[in-house]
Amino acid sequence: MEGADIKKASVEREVDPLREILFNRDLKTQAETVEAFQKYAETEENGKEKIQKWRSADKHKASLIHLAASKDKDEVCKWLVKEAGCDVNAQRESDQGTALHLSIWFGSEKATKVLKDLGADLDLKNAYEETAHDMHSKMEKYKNIVWLDLELTSLDDPKILELAVCVTKKDLTVVAEKEWVIHFDQATMEGLSPWHQKTFAPVDKGGNGLLEAVVNSSTSLDECKTELLEILKKHCPPKACPLAGNSVHQDMFVLKKEMPEVVSVLSHRLIDVSSLWGVLERFFPNRLKRLQGMAKATATGNHRAMADVKASIEQLRGMVASEEEGGVFLPELLSEE
Incomplete structure (x- = not known):
């Protein structure tokens, strides 16, 4: 008062x-x-x-x-x-x-x-009926990483042609992986850009075969989403594990539009290997050559989703590996004065 x-x-x-x-x-x-x-x-x-x-x-x-x-x-x-x-x-x-x-x-x-x-x-x-063993298993899952790559119809109005996922432990050991090719009809594939026609052409014509695989596939986007969610819910606590890959912000953008249910179980954080590559390129160029050699050895360049996922994992492995292991040991570099 x-x-x-x-x-x-x-x-x-x-x-x-x-x-x-x-x-x-x-x-x-x-x-x-x-x-x-x-x-x-x-x-x-x-x-x-x-x-x-x-x-x-x-x-x-x-x-x-x-x-x-x-x-x-x-x-x-x-x-x-x-x-x-x-x-x-x-x-x-x-x-x-x-x-x-x-x-x-x-x-x-x-x-x-x-x-x-x-x-x-x-x-x-x-x-909660959890022993120390249970707690350890639970906390290890919190550190898992969801590696994902999409092959798309375009960047302007992207539809998912192919999706690959690997769930790894924090040491990059793979605990689950799967890939899906989503069905589209022949007419839709023929309407894609010249880049798509060349890159995704049949293997005997120098492409990676994705166009043919898409037409022959019987998998729908909903089926892919359901199976992907099953994997994520098995290996990742809700909203705990980050999406990872190269330029993975683009994949997240498409997932928000095409599979919002998947985004809802992931962490808001991303592990973008291309961003880490950019750090090395700008601040530690003398160490980058070793990593470029490793990346060249693991990259296929064929733009198939699982191959790109595996290449991203190996690139990060090279960034966190010690010099004796052939890597650049990013944590040590970032602590240098």
Whole structure:
């Protein structure tokens, strides 16, 4: 009310000393954090017991080992269990998740290894009936990549003639692949551009045979879409996995028009190999020759969808491979000063 003496709600909160230790930015290393916890345990009355019983004030009611695991603080996790006596299998209140569940969820690889070494129960289930094994399998799928290429009737009014997809793990190992040729009649094929007539001509006339394959195919666009969705839903969590390929923004553009249901299950992110190629070309031209040799060796140049997908995968493999493996190791290049 106007003129009323309204009390402010911003009352200063009591400082939580244990949380302050774990998230103190002035403690630059895990060793310093462990030292601070050790000092608390030795100087505070019932210090170790307080460390064991501490729970977060939010809905999760997480223990210190939950928080340490989520931040990949492996040395802190080790001290909390071995020295402070914290339960490595403690389950937080909100979802019954253990520290191991959280370390896997957040990709905390060092903490995951330490927790396993400390005897974390791999078969303990959270509220969603997921074990650590289940969580690991689930999170690995989040890192999958959907490689896709389309062959089209045109760029002005594109219709899909051919579609190929490969789903790979993050290490580019293929877990699923399939290709479809969509049926169009002979008259439609004869109306395509001279480039199409030459490139997609019969193999014995120097083309890649796609025109003939399209006319002879019995596959409809809807059938292709249904089968593609089955593959994506099996290997990709909803809206998690990126579309990948060369100039893949064009493929995404066509999919939005022709197969919006497919776009709805993909991530909004793209892995465009041609963009990465452009980075190398402009900023690391001295390393590009090696990659060009690799690309030349893997590219077929015949404009069939699956061949283009496989070439894109190999190009990215060359970008992330070490120099000893014949690649250019893009992460190392981008960290150079």
